[in-house]
Amino acid sequence: MGKAGTILSIRPPFAIPGAEIVVECEGFEVDLRGDCGLFAGEAKCHTIAASGERLMARLPEDLEGGTVLLTLRSGSDVSEPRSIVVGRMIAEEMHMVANPAVDPSDDSIILTRSGSRGQQLPVTLFRLEADGFLDEFPEAILNPTGVGFGRDGELFVTNRAQGEVYSVDRSGSATIFASGLGIASGLAFDKTGVMYVGDRTGKIFRVHDFADVETFAVVEASVAAHHLAFSPKGDLYLTAPGFASKDGIYLITPSGDVTTFYRGLGRPQGMAFDISGDLYVAACYRGSHGIVKVKADGSAAELLVSGDNIVGLCFTRQGEMIVAASDLIYSIPCGIYGAILSH
The missing domain is CATH 2.130.10.10 (YVTN repeat-like/Quinoprotein amine dehydrogenase)
Incomplete structure (x- = not known):
């Protein structure tokens, strides 16, 4: 599983650019020293709060619409992606x-x-x-x-x-x-x-x-x-x-x-x-x-x-x-x- 852990769910299932979302996860290691957090494709989301089981983040304002793959990253580890539909x-x-x-x-x-x-x-x-x-x-x-x-x-x-x-x-x-x-x-x-x-x-x-x-x-x-x-x-x-x-x-x-x-x-x-x-x-x-x-x-x-x-x-x-x-x-x-x- 690695330090990035596993994404269990994303709430809500739909969003517009710049919106706040909640990611339920397990095994995520928060590393404030590195490039750690939630990513929409290759764009890093703004982290509002994070723990090993839950992360709240704001999607990038310039995110293009469609099905967007989200991943957790901690150190060099990257989680399996989960998707959200963005307007x-x-x-x-x-x-x-x-x-x-x-x-x-x-x-x-x-x-x-x-x-x-x-x-x-x-x-x-x-x-x-x-x-x-x-x-x-x-x-x-x-x-x-x-x-x-x-x-x-x-x-x-x-x-x-x-x-x-x-x-x-x-x-x-x-x-x-x-x-x-x-x-x-x-x-x-x-x-x-x-x-x-x-x-x-x-x-x-x-x-x-x-x-x-x-x-x-x-x-x-x-x-x-x-x-x-x-x-x-x-x-x-x-x-x-x-x-x-x-x-x-x-x-x-x-x-x-x-x-x-x-x-x-x-x-x-x-x-x-x-x-x-x-x-x-x-x-x-x-x-x-x-x-x-x-x-x-x-x-x-x-x-x-x-x-x-x-x-x-x-x-x-x-x-x-x-x-x-x-x-x-x-x-x-x-x-x-x-x-x-x-x-």
Whole structure:
């Protein structure tokens, strides 16, 4: 076995560059005098803590995406490799504050450069084509936050500065669809195609049609945004990130009743469901940041993707997870297929 020991497991199984990971091992001899530690290929990871049974390290920031082989090294000894899947950067210089969205017509990805509240940037909406081309939308919606596609494939975007929702056609032309929505942040659509919009001051609005708005539910206010997602069963889930280390995920029934689905996350933000009903949320869990998987019944949670500054995610039809880490966007081939609500 040698001084490098044996890698038993790597947690979590997915990460983005610069993320913290934990390696469970046996027989690893920590040698502070030599080139000792965890290596991703030939690049040395930054060691945070190490013992003979466990090592915590940070992956290199410039790590290329894909399946990366990790080894322990101590002196001249090198362990047998174990792999981790690292996200591939597909876009940069964004400013995401919620989930990206996948266009159901062509699998392109809608991204935002939101800006601070009230800051009008020259370009705020982007379409990342399947071939990697980043296309700019011609109309710069102020502070775009929530993005999503309706039943007819039309794109909708919230403007949190002015409390509006815009509909955006394929040419990029934007039209106000609803207004008076407070600090409009997240949006989601139920199985019938009805839109729901979260006002971070504490209201969830139901938008039946053009300018047809009613208050659906009242929840706690958020310091940042209300993020929304519908489960395959048709219930609305909500996060309202605050400053607590044990924030909750809330379930809102079709009648508007609010209950706590899961509690124990730090600053939970964007969410998405897979086809089996498991929930994935950008959050901090037990001191680790990334994407947390919560079982469909809320009975257990685990960190699935490690990474800092993650605010949202979505799934492609190819089983990739698109991860928004503020200004950087990553694609992770995780083999998870998102729930698509049939309208």
